[in-house]
Amino acid sequence: MDFEAVRTFVAAADAGQFQEAAAELAVTQQAVSKRIAALERGLGVRLFTRTPRGAELTIDGQAFLPQAREVLRAADRAVASVHAARRPLRVDIINSRGAVSGLMRGFHRAHPEIDLDVVMLHDMETAVGALRSGAIDATFRAVGEPGRPLPRDVEHVRVLDEALELLTGPGHALAAARSLPLGRLAGHRIWMPGIVPGSEWAAYYDDLVAEFGLTIEATGPNFGSDALLDTVADTPALATFMGARTRLVWSAGHGLRRIPVTDPTPVYPHSVLWHRDNAHPALGVLRAHLAAVASGQDGARTWTPDWTPAWAAAR
Numbered sequence: 001m002d003f004e005a006v007r008t009f010v011a012a013a014d015a016g017q018f019q020e021a022a023a024e025l026a027v028t029q030q031a032v033s034k035r036i037a038a039l040e041r042g043l044g045v046r047l048f049t050r051t052p053r054g055a056e057l058t059i060d061g062q063a064f065l066p067q068a069r070e071v072l073r074a075a076d077r078a079v080a081s082v083h084a085a086r087r088p089l090r091v092d093i094i095n096s097r098g099a100v101s102g103l104m105r106g107f108h109r110a111h112p113e114i115d116l117d118v119v120m121l122h123d124m125e126t127a128v129g130a131l132r133s134g135a136i137d138a139t140f141r142a143v144g145e146p147g148r149p150l151p152r153d154v155e156h157v158r159v160l161d162e163a164l165e166l167l168t169g170p171g172h173a174l175a176a177a178r179s180l181p182l183g184r185l186a187g188h189r190i191w192m193p194g195i196v197p198g199s200e201w202a203a204y205y206d207d208l209v210a211e212f213g214l215t216i217e218a219t220g221p222n223f224g225s226d227a228l229l230d231t232v233a234d235t236p237a238l239a240t241f242m243g244a245r246t247r248l249v250w251s252a253g254h255g256l257r258r259i260p261v262t263d264p265t266p267v268y269p270h271s272v273l274w275h276r277d278n279a280h281p282a283l284g285v286l287r288a289h290l291a292a293v294a295s296g297q298d299g300a301r302t303w304t305p306d307w308t309p310a311w312a313a314a315r
Contacts, residue, residue: 068312
């Protein structure tokens with residue numbers, strides 16, 4: 001199969017017009033028409049119908065489109081596999097201050113000879129798509145959420161349980177506690193403006209709220225961690241959750257308190273994900289490192305959602 005013809009078909013399907021596809025591919029409109037005509041002859045079907053608005057997919061074209069995308073992803077992975085040893089290992093860590101950033105800093109210290117590119121992708125779909133296209137080699141996510149299965153070619157293993165702590169200002173009613181049973185948080189306002197609806201961390205907190213009757217508010221714009229810390233420090237009625245391994249710096253005048261949560265301790269389950277056909281030689285080194293430093297907690301004294309994957313038997 002002519003991969004350029006398939007790539008041209010996908011570009012035309014996305015653009016809805018041969019002219020726009022030609023501009024995107026930096027070829028002539030005539031070249032686009034010839035490639036698609038050749039592809040149609042090879043498949044024995046019509047893929048497009050010309051309309052006054054442009055080009056619309058036929059029923060056969062609609063059926064072929066997702067398969068064509070997969071063909072291109074496979075081709076891109078094949079090309080990347082022969083160049084993998086000559087490029088840095090690309091890893092998505094979601095954010096620069098969380099527990100996963102600490103894991104990757106530890107990996108870099110242990111293996112300074114490995115070139116490393118760190119990226120921060122926002123959502124699960126983007127990260128999984130980047131894994132499948134070869135744009136990244138690994139990502140860290142909470143996986144297993146019902147209704148959002150991973151593609152069969154994406155593998156994962158749980159590598160870190162991160163305990164949640166309650167962060168309060170000095171005037172909060174719970175600020176003097178040395179630790180807090182999870183049940184005592186019911187009735188207190190927990191403000192987390194960074195929760196994105198539809199994200200894996202939103203699913204985690206939805207389940208936490210449902211099981212323990214907590215009040216978590218995600219209202220208002222998310223101005224970042226500094227604004228969150230300022231507000232919590234100045235507002236006695238608000239607290240927030242923070243991962244125990246999350247590194248944040250605030251003014252000494254804020255008087256913020258990080259209070260362990262117990263009985264049970266809610267933990268956020270981080271897994272590393274990768275594409276099963278990824279041939280980057282450093283990916284295996286990363287997975288071995290993560291297996292060696294994998295950190296879980298006593299399941300009898302912790303809480304995770306029911307959909308959290310189990311720890312691998314040999315870790």
